[in-house]
Amino acid sequence: MNEEITASIAASLGHADTLAASILLVDDEPANVKLLERTLRAFGYQALLSTTDPRTVLDLYQQHGADLIILDLNMPHLDGFEVMRQLHALGGDRLPPILILTAQHDQEHRVRALKGGAHDYVTKPFAVDELLARVRNLLQVQLYQKSIRGRNQWLEERVRERTRELYDTRLQIVRRLGRAAEFRDNETGLHIVRMSKMSVLLGEACGMNSEECELLLNASPMHDIGKIGIPDHILLKPGKFEPHEWEIMQTHASIGAEILSGDDSELLSMARIIALNHHEKWDGSGYPNGLAGEDIPLVGRVVALADVFDALTSVRPYKKAWSVDAAMEYMDANRGKHFDPQLVDLFRTRLPDILAIKVQFAEPGSR
Numbered sequence: 001m002n003e004e005i006t007a008s009i010a011a012s013l014g015h016a017d018t019l020a021a022s023i024l025l026v027d028d029e030p031a032n033v034k035l036l037e038r039t040l041r042a043f044g045y046q047a048l049l050s051t052t053d054p055r056t057v058l059d060l061y062q063q064h065g066a067d068l069i070i071l072d073l074n075m076p077h078l079d080g081f082e083v084m085r086q087l088h089a090l091g092g093d094r095l096p097p098i099l100i101l102t103a104q105h106d107q108e109h110r111v112r113a114l115k116g117g118a119h120d121y122v123t124k125p126f127a128v129d130e131l132l133a134r135v136r137n138l139l140q141v142q143l144y145q146k147s148i149r150g151r152n153q154w155l156e157e158r159v160r161e162r163t164r165e166l167y168d169t170r171l172q173i174v175r176r177l178g179r180a181a182e183f184r185d186n187e188t189g190l191h192i193v194r195m196s197k198m199s200v201l202l203g204e205a206c207g208m209n210s211e212e213c214e215l216l217l218n219a220s221p222m223h224d225i226g227k228i229g230i231p232d233h234i235l236l237k238p239g240k241f242e243p244h245e246w247e248i249m250q251t252h253a254s255i256g257a258e259i260l261s262g263d264d265s266e267l268l269s270m271a272r273i274i275a276l277n278h279h280e281k282w283d284g285s286g287y288p289n290g291l292a293g294e295d296i297p298l299v300g301r302v303v304a305l306a307d308v309f310d311a312l313t314s315v316r317p318y319k320k321a322w323s324v325d326a327a328m329e330y331m332d333a334n335r336g337k338h339f340d341p342q343l344v345d346l347f348r349t350r351l352p353d354i355l356a357i358k359v360q361f362a363e364p365g366s367r
Contacts, residue, residue, distance in 0.1 A: 021067035025050035054078040178221030192221040198306035219271035226256025
């Protein structure tokens with residue numbers, strides 16, 4: 001934290017803040033508690049909580065908190081050392097300062113108390129001015145540290161917000177890259193929305209965790225980014241490809257992987273894997289590397305299924321939309337050929353949710 005912030009916090013801690021602080025008084029003698037309360041209230045402290053039973057200290061602190069604890073040592077049931085041990089056993093770094101107020105004058109008790117977590121040590125009978133000065137000093141340090149923690153939390157939240165903004169901005173760029181490829185292929189941006197959400201449903205069904213599914217949601221829209229590198233006369237050809245044209249068209253998987261390479265982020269690493277492998281087929285007849293079975297990365301197999309299903313059931317300039325039944329028949333017919341058979345089965349179990357995505361993100365005018 002820089003000096004300006006530190007100075008501003010210090011300046012903001014006035015006398016009124018200190019007097020508004022909460023103090024927990026612990027002494028087994030009611031007369032001592034009353035004397036302490038009267039002394040502190042006369043000086044302006046009002047937020048006082050007290051107990052004569054040390055066994056209740058832990059519960060009182062957990063319920064009400066405190067900015068300072070004034071603690072006796074010699075008490076029945078639990079002495080002050082045991083009370084401090086219980087408080088420190090709560091863990092964390094936000095335990096308030098402890099001021100020992102005791103009739104024990106010897107050095108052994110003083111050292112033991114300070115080693116046990118006490119921040120200051122005053123003996124009875126006490127001088128009022130000395131006690132009030134020590135209370136004020138401990139509270140000023142405590143409130144200063146609370147202000148520092150509050151400022152740090154605010155700064156951390158701002159960092160998280162800024163990180164999220166940068167992440168969201170990157171995702172928007174990524175999604176628009178995916179849409180650019182789809183528009184070149186006479187498809188709409190809603191296709192990549194649907195297929196990415198379908199991919200997540202299928203990913204969840206086969207055991208991917210929430211972080212992996214979020215990556216899949218945002219990486220899958222770039223599956224066809226390599227189409228940017230395919231000449232228009234091939235990409236937009238309305239008829240069947242000639243053999244040499246089909247060879248060129250197939251290179252979009254490798255082109256996409258190359259576009260997405262060179263970055264070690266988890267998002268772009270997964271996007272590269274998907275771009276390269278979503279046209280591989282379970283029986284090894286796919287491209288670009290002829291991978292088969294589980295040699296095809298799982299995210300590639302998942303996206304292949306979601307991509308084909310949405311393409312089949314969507315209208316394109318060159319075809320009508322297939323019915324859901326016809327598309328599922330195609331999936332079943334290609335189970336173990338094009339598609340991972342287990343994923344086809346899982347896809348069917350999530351079909352109601354998948355169809356809900358089709359409805360929610362239908363093309364404008366098609367509802």
